Amino acid sequence: MTTATRDAIDDKIVIPSVRQAVQMDIFGEGGLIALEPADPHVRFDCVDLDLSDYDLAVVSMSGGKDSIAGLCRLLDMGFPKEKIELWHNLVDGNPETDPNFMDWCFMHDYNIKLAEAFGIPLYHSWLNKGFRGEMLKNNSIPHPHTFETPEGFVELGRNKCKPATRMKFPQQAGDLRTRYCSSALKIDPAKRALTNQDRFIGKKVLFITGERRQESAGRSKYNQLEPHSVDTIRKSKKPIKPRHIDSWRNVLHLSEEEVWQTLADWRIVPPVPYRLGWNRSSCQLCIFNSDSIIATVNEHWPEKIKEIAAFEREFGISIARSGKNVDERAAAAKPLAIDDAEALEQSFKTEYTLPIFVPEKEIWTLPKGAFSQEASGAV
């Protein structure tokens, strides 16, 4: 067996235990002999998947290029549009009652317009009071979750949880316990939306998210296909609520260039953050933003930096691990030069008024933020 062949096999197998690794003749010249197969439901590489027997695909849609590419790829593979729904987690909470804080103010409406343009239903979920409410938890029980269903909104309380305190920004770490925003604001509300809707019982569901291996060392190790954490079919022989949910990261293997090519092929206007120079379309005030992005926010949206700075003072802890507060970081760095007046104008408006698809006869253009190395999103 050549080294290249061994590596290729190695890449396709997730070895579940040392015992099984020993039982598998990975390094023997006689080839690979699996006495006990790896978990057949988990695949490190799963670029293509037989979609024919899935009843439904949920695409976790942030409005960024990778989740859009995930949707396009699903459609390119022939999965029926009628079986797809988009889910958008709102990090700032209820768009009607909770004030905009960390996210781009147009992102809620952008996702609505995107879903309308594709003709695919969109459902929302959030943690009540959003990022700000979670951050200001002070010996208090967590806020309820809210999620949207085909019949309307459902609010689920969390009165059985113990009181807890945050009173600091999520920290710049891979561990979701300290970088609590991803888990508390996105993962948990989506999980509850899956576990509290009977329409998923007895169905085979694909749950698609847009992480890519190229984005970070952590993401490079993700499995491309695995049972979702709230799947019950693979956890029990006789589940009370049988839910078959596969988590498929269908753009995990794509390069940034391939993602942009997908958007170009579909003639999708690059989302506004990329046109302003951001390389990622995450929260506008993402905790992972570089100093240069902080300086750019300070130049164009100074009230946002003032708000963050006031919280850093109140908590006595900065967002940055360096200990520098956002004022110091903004003052020390050079802002990005924004030359897209249309995108800049949109960035101040809650209603998204730009096109979703590039009009005919106009040329699709790569946005300024494409291939930038400036940190501006979760890793």
Ligand code: SF4
């Ligand atoms: S985009 Fe950044 S700030 Fe927003 S939830 Fe993700 S890690 Fe947290």
